Amino acid sequence: MSTIVDKIRENELKFNEDDWKMANFVIQYPNLLENLTINNLSKILIASRSEVFRFTKKIGFSSYEAFKFALKKEQHLMKQSNKQINLQQQLKLANDEILSEFKHLDLTKLCEDIKKTQNIYIFQSSMGMHYAGNYLARQLMINGKKTILLPVSALKTICDSNYLEKSDIFIFLLNGKHDFKNRQLLQQSVRQRGIITIGIFDDSNKDLFKLMEYKIKYNCVEMRDMEHHNVSMIQIYWWIDLLMSQYKEYIKQKSK
Known part of the structure; x- marks a missing residue:
């Protein structure tokens, strides 16, 4: 499944200067974007609402809300994945600790x-x-x-x-x-x-x-x-x- 960063890379040839400014913000601050309305983002990027909407459409979303929903879902899955990796590391360390102690x-x-x-x-x-x-x-x-x-x-x-x-x-x-x-x-x-x-x-x-x-x-x-x-x-x-x-x-x- 394509991530939002994948979608940005796939469509980068369509981008103008304003699009790149929004793309860089999305890549660098995905957690911050989860809580920003289109008006808030427009003010931060010094862009119009229509420019933000055109950018989200260029990367395959029907609206800013659809873009933000996909971003939230992606961030949630990433957090779950990181927790799973962390759990696996903890279990491996715990298992290694037991085996080491058991051998002695x-x-x-x-x-x-x-x-x-x-x-x-x-x-x-x-x-x-x-x-x-x-x-x-x-x-x-x-x-x-x-x-x-x-x-x-x-x-x-x-x-x-x-x-x-x-x-x-x-x-x-x-x-x-x-x-x-x-x-x-x-x-x-x-x-x-x-x-x-x-x-x-x-x-x-x-x-x-x-x-x-x-x-x-x-x-x-x-x-x-x-x-x-x-x-x-x-x-x-x-x-x-x-x-x-x-x-x-x-x-x-x-x-x-």
């Missing part, structure tokens, strides 16, 4: 703990983490592990119960700053019952990392969809895929 992790001990545990409790902090928790639970169940998905608020109930067994695993999926009220209870469960803790947090929960035996940090890549709703592309899913891939490889090696 020795997950053998974690895979051993997952293999020998009877129960895995997944505690999530929000609805967004609930989806990630469901995804992780499915991956673990596919690999033969019993999983229980719970809100973080259920931690005290679980720790106070008689259901916990030695070497059960607690996985915490947290996003955003979280007021963790059961630190002492968790530490007691780790110490007395041999609970293994895995923390999958974003940057805002650094202080909770100290309570975790295994620590996985993720970042969020934010974007807006076409309806302007906020959407989070969260690295946590990539971490889950990499972790489960490593676990499958560990089981495969052990079965030889």
Whole structure:
């Protein structure tokens, strides 16, 4: 599809001096033009309304309003394209960051703990983490592990119960700053019952990392969809895929 600049180039042989003055303004200040009436543009360029109209007709538009509508549409598509490019760059950087960190992790001990545990409790902090928790639970169940998905608020109930067994695993999926009220209870469960803790947090929960035996940090890549709703592309899913891939490889090696 031809852009307005393309149309200017295609018809430049028809231009007089006044046309070139308008063409240069269109090329240099497209954002400003979006809000200018034909009268405003005429005053800025020291041209008549009829000269502005003739220019827009020379480049293929029936009226100044038709020209301005096409310009606004073109600018909107360009902004969307730039956002998409920026999002792709952010996702690539985030993905590269995970792969780089993953290469330096020795997950053998974690895979051993997952293999020998009877129960895995997944505690999530929000609805967004609930989806990630469901995804992780499915991956673990596919690999033969019993999983229980719970809100973080259920931690005290679980720790106070008689259901916990030695070497059960607690996985915490947290996003955003979280007021963790059961630190002492968790530490007691780790110490007395041999609970293994895995923390999958974003940057805002650094202080909770100290309570975790295994620590996985993720970042969020934010974007807006076409309806302007906020959407989070969260690295946590990539971490889950990499972790489960490593676990499958560990089981495969052990079965030889």
